[in-house]
Amino acid sequence: MAASTAPVVDSRRDELVDLIQRFVESLAEVSERLPFHIDRQKFCSTRTLAALVIAIVFAWKLLRSPSNHQRRRRKWPGPLPAHANASSRTNMMVQSSEVCTSSGDLKVKDVVGEFFQPTKPTLSQSVRQKLGEGRKVTCRLLGVILEETSPEELQKHATVRSSVLEVLLEITKYCDLYLMERILDDESEERVLSALKDAGVFMSGGLMSDKVLFCSTENGRSSFVRQLESDWHIDSNPEVILHLARFINYELYISPNRPECTTSNGFTSTSLEQFFGVSS
Structure with missing residues (x-):
């Protein structure tokens, strides 16, 4: 044997x-x-x-x-x-x-x-790599955080996109984040704040309700960004992106069609989560 x-x-x-x-x-x-x-x-x-x-x-x-x-x-x-x-x-x-x-x-x-073989970075690593030295981020709500794409829709309902929540909360751990949007009435503001609260956006402690800003014009949103001296601005309106190009270090243009960003300091993505490597 x-x-x-x-x-x-x-x-x-x-x-x-x-x-x-x-x-x-x-x-x-x-x-x-x-x-x-x-x-x-x-x-x-x-x-x-x-x-x-x-x-x-x-x-x-x-x-x-x-x-x-x-x-x-x-x-x-x-x-x-x-x-x-x-x-x-x-x-x-x-x-x-x-x-x-x-x-x-x-x-x-x-x-x-x-x-x-290189390993895929975690979401936390991806956020830090993408944002780099940026510590203050401003972001539009419509078309980025919310399902709705126009102020008129906010007069009826407001829905937070579930796929963006994880990314949003990770950004608040790393950066000083401000959300902003143009609205047509006070009821729209209440709907947005209620939707963000119900989604758990305010539970992490990184984002508070007083960092959600509202205005009545697109120029008002641009004014908010300039006053806050943001390092990054995220928006779904190409006109706002072009207007802020010379005032902001980096911009992220969110568009489902993903056209090329015409600004030298700009990036383009179909969604916020896609930009940070999260599969939708």
Whole structure:
């Protein structure tokens, strides 16, 4: 029994050693394609310890993978006929060796590629990366935070877009956020504030109701932005975006059609959440 299991253990050990060697070689290839220079002598002196730790984990994963089990269960070709010559036997052995070597190389390259594949940033990281050094943000409500797109609709109802809530709350953790909109009557203001409250916008503590500003004209909204000296302004009106271009460091134009923004400091997106990488 011990004699029968010994070759299996030796085979797995040899396969593990072979995978480690291939992994180290692949790491060396990856290092040559990096955008910064790595001293190969220093890399050669330190790569073995690092590669051994990493390679053992990935090699064990490869050895335990379903595809590897299937490969071990794969039946080898039956014995050659008696009349087969030595050349035929040699060719078959070479082909079998090439298939195994190619499979091993592909697995190692897949593991190295998976190891160096960049991870998707979290929403918090995306907000910080996109807004950069901006610490004060002003944002229009209609067409951005609310489902409604005109002041006339606010005279009947106000609905907060559920898909934008997570982004909105994350911005309030990082920036001083002010929301603003043009309305036609006092009842519209009450509807908007009630909708924001019911959606939980004011519960995080980052945004309070007195940071929601209302005016009666589009110029009034532009005046709010300039007085607040905002770093970023988000709007769905292209005329406001153009008017504020020379006063604001950065602008985000929200439009379902996503036309190109004509300002040098402007960005365009179909929605606020799409700009920050959130799938709608």
